Amino acid sequence: DTAVSQTPKYLVTQMGNDKSIKCEQNLGHDTMYWYKQDSKKFLKIMFSYNNKELIINETVPNRFSPKSPDKAHLNLHINSLELGDSAVYFCASSQDGSPNTEAFFGQGTRLTVV
Amino acid sequence: GQSLEQPSEVTAVEGAIVQINCTYQTSGFYGLSWYQQHDGGAPTFLSYNALDGLEETGRFSSFLSRSDSYGYLLLQELQMKDSASYFCALGNQGGKLIFGQGTELSVKP
Numbered sequence: 001d002t003a004v005s006q007t008p009k010y011l012v013t014q015m016g017n018d019k020s021i022k023c024e025q026n027l028g029h030d031t032m033y034w035y036k037q038d039s040k041k042f043l044k045i046m047f048s049y050n051n052k053e054l055i056i057n058e059t060v061p062n063r064f065s066p067k068s069p070d071k072a073h074l075n076l077h078i079n080s081l082e083l084g085d086s087a088v089y090f091c092a093s094s095q096d097g098s099p100n101t102e103a104f105f106g107q108g109t110r111l112t113v114v
Numbered sequence: 115g116q117s118l119e120q121p122s123e124v125t126a127v128e129g130a131i132v133q134i135n136c137t138y139q140t141s142g143f144y145g146l147s148w149y150q151q152h153d154g155g156a157p158t159f160l161s162y163n164a165l166d167g168l169e170e171t172g173r174f175s176s177f178l179s180r181s182d183s184y185g186y187l188l189l190q191e192l193q194m195k196d197s198a199s200y201f202c203a204l205g206n207q208g209g210k211l212i213f214g215q216g217t218e219l220s221v222k223p
Contacts, residue, residue: 043213055208099144099205105156
């Protein structure tokens with residue numbers, strides 16, 4: 001059983017398009033995250049949700065809109081895709097969002113904008 | 115703000131011991147974690163230090179000195195499968211992780 005699963009694994013799309021990435025965790029965790037990893041492998045947090053409520057938004061452009069229909073799901077919708085959005089996007093979850101809890105990451109979605 | 119520094123790459127031979135250092139700057143400290151990421155894979159948790167000292171988990175150990183804002187990951191009895199990127203990360207309220215830029219470890223036969 002995959003703990004944190006995200007789809008699709010690969011996404012190639014043209015500039016200006018709108019796309020979504022889905023994420024589900026079956027660990028019963030309260031907190032979920034989106035991280036972006038650029039071509040230099042730098043991992044940066046984008047959003048954090050706790051029990052469907054947004055708690056962290058790291059000055060991400062408005063074109064990125066997360067949605068959490070329930071605490072097991074956190075989807076990421078991106079409008080008007082730009083070349084600079086090309087990256088690997090990782091969904092993650094942790095038990096309760098406390099600083100000492102282990103984060104479990106999904107396998108990533110490699111987004112390429114052409 | 116928060117920032118972390120670690121070496122960009124380290125090379126070692128199978129069976130050796132390697133230490134990956136991490137220095138950090140933060141106004142509030144909640145702990146230092148280490149994650150491993152193989153090429154094309156997901157980051158996976160290795161260890162966490164909130165207090166000074168050494169935490170040992172099998173072949174991997176992690177050390178923290180809060181007074182020096184410094185930690186390291188020690189990998190013993192290196193195996194080829196340990197070739198990966200290793201990230202130190204500062205924990206925060208809400209579970210937010212601030213990652214260093216990663217250290218690429220190459221293990222040679």
